Amino acid sequence: MASVPDNLHYSKDHEWVRVEGDIAVIGITDHAQDQLGDVVYVELPKAGDEFAANDSFGSVESVKAVSEIFTPVTGKITETNDSLNDEPEKVNKDPYGDGWMIKMTMKSPGEVDSLLTAAEYEDFTKAEE
Amino acid sequence: MASNITKVTNHISPNEALIFERSQPGRAGFSLPALDVDESSIDEIIPREMQREDALEGMPEVTEVDVVRHFTRMSTWNYSIDQGMYPLGSCTMKYNSRLNEKVARIADFANLHPLASESAAQGALQVIYELQQHLAEITGLPGVSLQPAAGAHGEMTGIMIIRAYIDARDGKEASAQRRTMLIPDSAHGTNPASAHLSGFTVKTIKSTAEGLTDLDHLRELCAHGNVAGLMLTNPNTLGLFERNIQEICRIVHDAGGLVYMDGANMNALVGIARPGDMGVDVIHLNLHKTFSTPHGGGGPGSGPCCCTKELEPFLPVPRVVASTSVGDSDSEHRLKPMLRLDYDYPQSIGRVKAFLGNYGMMLRALAYILTHGYDGLLEATQAAVLNARYIAHGLLTDYDKPFDSDPMHEVVFTDKRQARKGVHTLDIAKRLIDYGFHPMTIYFPLIVSGAMLIEPTESVGRQELDQFIEAMRSIAKEAVEDPELVLNAPHSTRVGRLDEAAAARKPVLRWKPAATESAESRSTASHSS
Numbered sequence: 015m016a017s018v019p020d021n022l023h024y025s026k027d028h029e030w031v032r033v034e035g036d037i038a039v040i041g042i043t044d045h046a047q048d049q050l051g052d053v054v055y056v057e058l059p060k061a062g063d064e065f066a067a068n069d070s071f072g073s074v075e076s077v078k079a080v081s082e083i084f085t086p087v088t089g090k091i092t093e094t095n096d097s098l099n100d101e102p103e104k105v106n107k108d109p110y111g112d113g114w115m116i117k118m119t120m121k122s123p124g125e126v127d128s129l130l131t132a133a134e135y136e137d138f139t140k141a142e143e
Numbered sequence: 144m145a146s147n148i149t150k151v152t153n154h155i156s157p158n159e160a161l162i163f164e165r166s167q168p169g170r171a172g173f174s175l176p177a178l179d180v181d182e183s184s185i186d187e188i189i190p191r192e193m194q195r196e197d198a199l200e201g202m203p204e205v206t207e208v209d210v211v212r213h214f215t216r217m218s219t220w221n222y223s224i225d226q227g228m229y230p231l232g233s234c235t236m237k238y239n240s241r242l243n244e245k246v247a248r249i250a251d252f253a254n255l256h257p258l259a260s261e262s263a264a265q266g267a268l269q270v271i272y273e274l275q276q277h278l279a280e281i282t283g284l285p286g287v288s289l290q291p292a293a294g295a296h297g298e299m300t301g302i303m304i305i306r307a308y309i310d311a312r313d314g315k316e317a318s319a320q321r322r323t324m325l326i327p328d329s330a331h332g333t334n335p336a337s338a339h340l341s342g343f344t345v346k347t348i349k350s351t352a353e354g355l356t357d358l359d360h361l362r363e364l365c366a367h368g369n370v371a372g373l374m375l376t377n378p379n380t381l382g383l384f385e386r387n388i389q390e391i392c393r394i395v396h397d398a399g400g401l402v403y404m405d406g407a408n409m410n411a412l413v414g415i416a417r418p419g420d421m422g423v424d425v426i427h428l429n430l431h432k433t434f435s436t437p438h439g440g441g442g443p444g445s446g447p448c449c450c451t452k453e454l455e456p457f458l459p460v461p462r463v464v465a466s467t468s469v470g471d472s473d474s475e476h477r478l479k480p481m482l483r484l485d486y487d488y489p490q491s492i493g494r495v496k497a498f499l500g501n502y503g504m505m506l507r508a509l510a511y512i513l514t515h516g517y518d519g520l521l522e523a524t525q526a527a528v529l530n531a532r533y534i535a536h537g538l539l540t541d542y543d544k545p546f547d548s549d550p551m552h553e554v555v556f557t558d559k560r561q562a563r564k565g566v567h568t569l570d571i572a573k574r575l576i577d578y579g580f581h582p583m584t585i586y587f588p589l590i591v592s593g594a595m596l597i598e599p600t601e602s603v604g605r606q607e608l609d610q611f612i613e614a615m616r617s618i619a620k621e622a623v624e625d626p627e628l629v630l631n632a633p634h635s636t637r638v639g640r641l642d643e644a645a646a647a648r649k650p651v652l653r654w655k656p657a658a659t660e661s662a663e664s665r666s667t668a669s670h671s672s
Contacts, residue, residue, distance in 0.1 A: 051644075052643070055647070055648075077643040077647060078585075078586040079586055079589050080332070081589070102648060103644070103648065
């Protein structure tokens with residue numbers, strides 16, 4: 015069973031958000047990495063790029079397919095996880111930790127409240143199957 | 144490698160070394176005659192900076208027989224359409240007949256210079272002209288260009304034509320606002336790529352639970368405005384016929400957009416239904432799928448673009464057209480048809496390919512069409528659909544079929560039932576190799592989890608269909624009784640399961656001399672440690 019930590023917010027596109035002050039740390043869920051299979055490349059934006067909620071900010075390439083990844087919140091990129099260039103497997107091994115993808119300053123921090131809770135996300139992935 | 148693996152052949156050299164590794168100092172496949180001109184210094188002939196300094200390091204030293212054996216051995220490792228069924232969904236791997244190959248090798252065609260004058264190339268131009276007419280009839284779309292080199296190229300040509308048409312219709316300024324291209328979520332990945340390269344923003348249309356384009360969502364997206372067009376595959380990539388195609392075209396046209404159809408799945412329609420009659424404005428065809436020209440390594444491809452009368456002025460130039468001119472002989476005053484290359488289309492998107500396209504494929508496709516005739520093409524289409532439905536029926540008891548409706552020329556199944564035992568689509572595909580089949584297309588379409596897309600084509604008979612069904616059922620049984628057997632497949636090949644992730648993450652793109660390589664990996668290791 016895929017892990018779904020309680021302290022995160024989740025999107026229906028299988029991204030997670032961890033709120034650290036006014037910064038949102040974003041990555042893809044354990045369920046997402048499991049569905050994708052071995053990740054071989056992660057394409058990320060640059061610091062300073064701005065995105066609206068639900069915009070595509072990059073893509074994840076696995077042995078199966080290339081999939082777009084979406085920002086669950088509106089804001090500006092402050093940092094990206096450049097270590098994924100050399101070690102994309104971190105997304106598989108530690109999706110909620112070393113496999114994080116971007117950090118952004120949130121334009122409207124209230125947006126995270128409209129995302130799914132851990133329990134809701136778990137139900138959502140079960141219903142999808 | 145485990146010793147219980149059974150080799151498919153008792154080949155003398157089960158794992159052929161690279162040609163570089165076969166090198167033996169001093170072996171050479173040539174002998175030069177004695178010098179019969181004055182010797183001169185290389186520096187006088189070739190500037191120093193353009194000379195190699197590595198003394199051809201790493202070039203294999205081999206004789207002719209070394210080279211012949213090396214490549215002959217490797218050629219026996221291929222799996223090809225000439226050996227057996229190749230059920231790659233969405234690829235239409237049908238048989239490429241020997242007659243087509245013979246026609247393509249007729250010296251008068253094969254040796255014709257691409258810059259030969261029109262008058263010296265009338266026969267070759269006639270092949271293009273006639274093929275254009277046949278494709279126009281098959282698609283119901285009168286404007287045809289055979290220039291595009293393959294499918295995605297034909298797609299892009301079609302999308303560029305749509306853009307040029309809207310520029311002309313609305314004016315550049317208004318057209319610049321109309322930049323939304325609608326694409327269903329089941330589409331081939333090349334569709335959004337072609338749209339993006341042509342300057343459009345892609346919006347994705349959802350599929351219904353039935354696997355068809357969601358009309359309500361389509362209407363909603365059209366209501367947002369700025370729709371330049373829709374890119375639709377029909378039958379779609381789930382193998383299902385978009386039965387609302389006329390309504391879909393109407394909705395897009397009412398929104399001021401055009402409809403491009405991806406012709407990848409035309410093998411389900413030829414002789415039965417025409418995109419032009421459905422309301423489609425522009426389509427590309429894959430001669431290397433539907434019209435039996437070689438596919439994959441045997442290519443090149445060919446992706447003709449067919450369009451309506453309204454879009455015709457925007458087709459690539461030069462176009463091959465027939466004109467009539469008064470014959471030379473005054474006494475006869477006969478009208479003599481003459482084929483020529485016409486560049487005089489000021490609204491054309493321009494040339495998209497050097498010369499006239501991949502000409503050899505045009506010869507093969509024309510031979511395919513003429514040898515089949517209307518009845519034969521119709522029968523091929525019917526057999527392709529019947530074969531896919533036969534497999535759909537045959538696998539129903541053992542595999543999950545996500546969409547209820549009858550498929551057209553290809554059918555999608557999933558690994559849902561097998562996944563409970565930890566056996567997934569990739570494992571089933573690998574195990575199928577042990578049964579002597581090329582695997583089906585896997586993990587596509589993306590909207591179906593664990594998709595297996597199976598397209599038998601019309602080229603296989605009932606016996607092979609039964610063998611395929613039997614193999615798939617047997618694998619389903621193995622997945623329950625002995626999952627490890629499937630998880631570790633293939634077992635009968637020269638190499639077992641390849642590490643695809645490592646190959647993608649750390650690709651080795653070229654051979655390097657052993658010494659250099661180890662020195663480099665040492666330096667890399669010390670950096671990263």
